[in-house]
Amino acid sequence: MGQCQQAESAERADSVAGPAVTRQDYRDAMARLGAAVNIVTTDGPGGRHGFTASAVCSVTDQPPTLLVCLNKGSSASAAVHANGVVCINTLASGHETLSNLFGGGKPVEERFAGGEWRVSQTGAPMLVGALTAFDCRIVRTVEVGTHDVLFCEVVGLASGDGAEGLIYFSRRYHALQGATHAPTERAAGA
Numbered sequence: 063m064g065q066c067q068q069a070e071s072a073e074r075a076d077s078v079a080g081p082a083v084t085r086q087d088y089r090d091a092m093a094r095l096g097a098a099v100n101i102v103t104t105d106g107p108g109g110r111h112g113f114t115a116s117a118v119c120s121v122t123d124q125p126p127t128l129l130v131c132l133n134k135g136s137s138a139s140a141a142v143h144a145n146g147v148v149c150i151n152t153l154a155s156g157h158e159t160l161s162n163l164f165g166g167g168k169p170v171e172e173r174f175a176g177g178e179w180r181v182s183q184t185g186a187p188m189l190v191g192a193l194t195a196f197d198c199r200i201v202r203t204v205e206v207g208t209h210d211v212l213f214c215e216v217v218g219l220a221s222g223d224g225a226e227g228l229i230y231f232s233r234r235y236h237a238l239q240g241a242t243h244a245p246t247e248r249a250a251g252a
């Protein structure tokens with residue numbers, strides 16, 4: 063290959079790979095991607111635990127499945143894997159303090175003392191007053207970098223009557239106005 067051809071192919075490789083993206087670049091960009099805020103809880107043989115998660119997304123409605131990205135270094139990780147169940151409690155406006163309690167560094171009992179809970183069908187704590195709650199069994203886990211991606215099949219749902227959602231955007235919480243609707247509760251498929 064001649065020198066010109068080598069330079070051309072190096073240029074093409076650069077344009078495909080792009081400049082290096084640092085962790086900070088990535089986080090700064092992600093801070094501009096608004097997301098709902100959830101408290102993901104678990105209980106069972108591995109004990110009760112929970113963490114705040116914005117990395118939550120719908121995968122498919124047949125079977126109804128969400129994914130949750132859980133940092134492998136989280137103190138909740140061992141309990142989540144041992145129990146194999148989670149309840150994804152989507153927060154309403156006014157839940158900012160609870161989100162911060164579950165957002166890292168606090169003992170488990172202190173986290174749960176910040177809210178009112180009932181036991182869901184899977185045994186995972188369901189937040190009274192959550193905007194909506196997805197009671198789930200973890201059906202698959204895929205490890206990607208620092209995180210485990212948990213695929214969570216929904217076996218029960220509960221929706222509250224809260225009118226305002228909670229969004230995390232630009233490293234701050236924002237209330238999101240929505241329509242009121244009647245509370246519902248049902249098992250998946252019912």
Ligand SMILES: NC(=O)c1ccc[n+]([C@@H]2O[C@H](COP(=O)([O-])OP(=O)(O)OC[C@H]3O[C@@H](n4cnc5c(N)ncnc54)[C@H](O)[C@@H]3O)[C@@H](O)[C@H]2O)c1
Pocket residue numbers: 088089090092093116117131133165208233234
């Ligand atoms: N997916 C996650 O694990 C995740 C998401 C949001 C916040 N957090 C944690 O909450 C704290 C405060 O976050 P912040 O938004 O105020 O500021 P930040 O600068 O730490 O994060 C900005 C954004 O980058 C993403 N992010 C941050 N840490 C990540 C990680 N380890 N893996 C994947 N994506 C990540 C999130 O979308 C976050 O909102 C930090 O400790 C952060 O690590 C983690």
Ligand SMILES: Cc1cc2c(cc1C)N(C[C@H](O)[C@H](O)[C@H](O)COP(=O)(O)O)c1[nH]c(=O)[nH]c(=O)c1N2
Pocket residue numbers: 099112113114115116117118131132133135136137138161162164165166167168230
């Ligand atoms: C708004 C917001 C959003 C998220 C988080 C924090 C906050 C404040 N955290 C961090 C996570 O809640 C925290 O790392 C765990 O509570 C684990 O911390 P401990 O190891 O238990 O102290 C977080 N962690 C994670 O693994 N996946 C996620 O999607 C999120 N999202």
